[in-house]
Amino acid sequence: MTLTMNRRQALTMGAGALAASALAWSDLPALAETNGFEETIKQFSGGRTPAEGRVNLDLPKLAEDGGSVPMTITVDSPMTEESHVTDVLVVAEGNPRPVVVTFHFSPANGVAEVSTRIRLAKTENIIALAKMNDGSVYMAKKEVTVTVGGCGTS
Amino acid sequence: MAAQVKIKLDKTEAQKGDLVEVKALVYHPMETGLRKDKSGNPIPRKILNKFVCTVAGRQVFSADFDTAISANPYIRFKFKAAESGPVILTWIDDDGSNIVGQANITVN
Numbered sequence: 032m033t034l035t036m037n038r039r040q041a042l043t044m045g046a047g048a049l050a051a052s053a054l055a056w057s058d059l060p061a062l063a064e065t066n067g068f069e070e071t072i073k074q075f076s077g078g079r080t081p082a083e084g085r086v087n088l089d090l091p092k093l094a095e096d097g098g099s100v101p102m103t104i105t106v107d108s109p110m111t112e113e114s115h116v117t118d119v120l121v122v123a124e125g126n127p128r129p130v131v132v133t134f135h136f137s138p139a140n141g142v143a144e145v146s147t148r149i150r151l152a153k154t155e156n157i158i159a160l161a162k163m164n165d166g167s168v169y170m171a172k173k174e175v176t177v178t179v180g181g182c183g184t185s
Numbered sequence: 186m187a188a189q190v191k192i193k194l195d196k197t198e199a200q201k202g203d204l205v206e207v208k209a210l211v212y213h214p215m216e217t218g219l220r221k222d223k224s225g226n227p228i229p230r231k232i233l234n235k236f237v238c239t240v241a242g243r244q245v246f247s248a249d250f251d252t253a254i255s256a257n258p259y260i261r262f263k264f265k266a267a268e269s270g271p272v273i274l275t276w277i278d279d280d281g282s283n284i285v286g287q288a289n290i291t292v293n
Contacts, residue, residue: 100255135246135248139243
């Protein structure tokens with residue numbers, strides 16, 4: 032028996048195959064897009080894995096205005112000449128640019144505490160890393176849900 | 186000219202070793218470079234990218250701002266009272282210009 036196929040049958044088969052492949056494509060996990068924050072963290076930590084603890088990162092769970100999100104960072108440190116925070120880096124995983132701000136502390140601060148207001152493009156994780164004078168690095172991470180993005184691109 | 190900087194110290198007189206809290210607000214649009222005007226042209230980036238605080242001539246604290254610092258940057262931090270003198274806050278713009286504000290602390 033010879034297999035013949037008219038044009039309609041061929042088109043139907045093709046459309047079916049296309050639909051099937053479209054489904055398969057959307058099932059694939061989205062290729063991770065990153066603004067490079069992992070590299071930024073690596074550079075700041077000098078390749079060490081930051082330890083958890085000592086850093087308190089205060090951010091609202093929900094930010095209605097992504098253009099102005101209040102943030103307070105406190106680091107547990109005596110801030111003496113012998114033991115103090117030297118730098119605090121804040122990184123945003125989902126912003127167009129990974130670095131938000133870097134603070135430079137000294138024993139003259141008395142406490143490692145700072146507040147400011149930041150822009151978040153969308154719901155994302157914010158990471159605060161604190162480097163000590165002995166080179167050790169500590170970190171804290173918080174997720175902020177953002178209802179209206181703060182990059183002003185719309 | 187309207188004040189571009191607002192500075193508030195929680196105390197203007199302190200004992201040596203006391204913590205003094207500084208709150209500062211500077212008026213600046215902190216243009217990210219990501220926005221477009223009505224015609225669709227990109228508005229160029231122009232932010233304050235550095236902040237420095239000195240007390241009685243000594244640098245106590247500084248920060249490097251990126252585009253994710255909100256417009257009209259607000260900052261709050263503390264320093265340990267050591268010497269009487271001016272508390273000078275300086276913000277540096279991408280274009281190289283400075284905005285400066287000053288308060289004074291008396292230390293007993």
